[in-house]
Amino acid sequence: MAIIGKNIEEAKKALENAGLVAIPTETVYGLAANALDTHAVLKIYEAKNRPFFDPLIVHVGNIDQVSEYAVLSDERLIKLANCFWPGPLTLLLPKKATVPDIVTSGLDRVAIRIPNHSLTLDLLKEISYPIAAPSANPFGYVSPTEPAHVNKQLGHKVDYILDGGKCNVGVESTIVGIEDGEVCIYRLGGLSVEDIESCVGKVELRINLSSDPKAPGQLKNHYAPSKSLFIGNIEDLHRNNPGKKIAAIVFGKHNTNLKDLTYFNLSKKGDLNEAAVHLFTTLRTIDEGDFDLIIAELLPDTGLGRAVNDRLKRAEVKV
Numbered sequence: 001m002a003i004i005g006k007n008i009e010e011a012k013k014a015l016e017n018a019g020l021v022a023i024p025t026e027t028v029y030g031l032a033a034n035a036l037d038t039h040a041v042l043k044i045y046e047a048k049n050r051p052f053f054d055p056l057i058v059h060v061g062n063i064d065q066v067s068e069y070a071v072l073s074d075e076r077l078i079k080l081a082n083c084f085w086p087g088p089l090t091l092l093l094p095k096k097a098t099v100p101d102i103v104t105s106g107l108d109r110v111a112i113r114i115p116n117h118s119l120t121l122d123l124l125k126e127i128s129y130p131i132a133a134p135s136a137n138p139f140g141y142v143s144p145t146e147p148a149h150v151n152k153q154l155g156h157k158v159d160y161i162l163d164g165g166k167c168n169v170g171v172e173s174t175i176v177g178i179e180d181g182e183v184c185i186y187r188l189g190g191l192s193v194e195d196i197e198s199c200v201g202k203v204e205l206r207i208n209l210s211s212d213p214k215a216p217g218q219l220k221n222h223y224a225p226s227k228s229l230f231i232g233n234i235e236d237l238h239r240n241n242p243g244k245k246i247a248a249i250v251f252g253k254h255n256t257n258l259k260d261l262t263y264f265n266l267s268k269k270g271d272l273n274e275a276a277v278h279l280f281t282t283l284r285t286i287d288e289g290d291f292d293l294i295i296a297e298l299l300p301d302t303g304l305g306r307a308v309n310d311r312l313k314r315a316e317v318k319v
């Protein structure tokens, strides 16, 4: 198991030795390495068992550093950066040669963000290089939102876990870039479409649900617990699975009360942000519990409800 603590010097020391450090962000925990050290970055892919065609997000401490690694020239993206950084926004920008190809899987754009967590921002102030960090989970599994999640699955592979408590957004950052002259959202996440549109006007959704490696980042079987998950009407799904031990993920004033179901309400008061915070912890709890399968109803498709629904759909059994 890894050492867990709040010591930035320890984290820095591990990074300096080409090691891996789990870092807290407002979205989920990241598995960080020096982004300019290809040897260290390789370790991220190995630890996660992640295919090399799936590129990594580069985290920097302030907006002035972005120009060292990427071209931030589009006015709309500059506006978004100014509005929402530090925060759950990742920008896909033309890459500069300073970023090793292994970080971007050979693509000509690099994903960059400034995370909004004081410990990680303090760490970024202490170092002279950016950090590459995917979510700190084995490839394809649910992302971690607290140090214990990381320790359990990757503790033997990381040198230090920087303990920033529980993540207060709970789903990964929203990924935005320019394509065909339009602002596009490639991954729904912790910054809502509505917030983005209030800043730059109408945007296009290019959310990929395929498993085409040329469109990385959006592999369809992702964020998945090991138990089978089915989406739909809770009563119907319950009826279709007689004799099974079922965990039901619901939201708000859910009105069925089936005796042999165990209910997990993502937010009893119907708060979509709270639902996002609880989603991944709930999936983990259920995965570790005595259940045969998971059934879930979708949330309203607004605000962070969209990101939660996206994660549930990716976690769903594909037939």
Ligand code: TXA
Binding pocket: 025, 027, 028, 029, 030, 031, 054, 055, 056, 057, 090, 092, 104, 107, 109, 110, 111, 115, 133, 134, 135, 136, 171, 172, 173, 174, 175, 216, 217, 218
């Ligand atoms: O909230 C987050 O974004 C968290 C925290 C740790 O920052 N990170 C995260 O990283 O979710 P990861 O690797 O689990 O997801 C990043 C997604 C990947 O699916 C990847 O394919 C996509 O971003 N991505 C990264 N760089 C890209 C690039 N150059 N072009 C296209 N997609 C990219």
Ligand code: MG
Binding pocket: 134, 135, 143
């Ligand atoms: Mg991930």
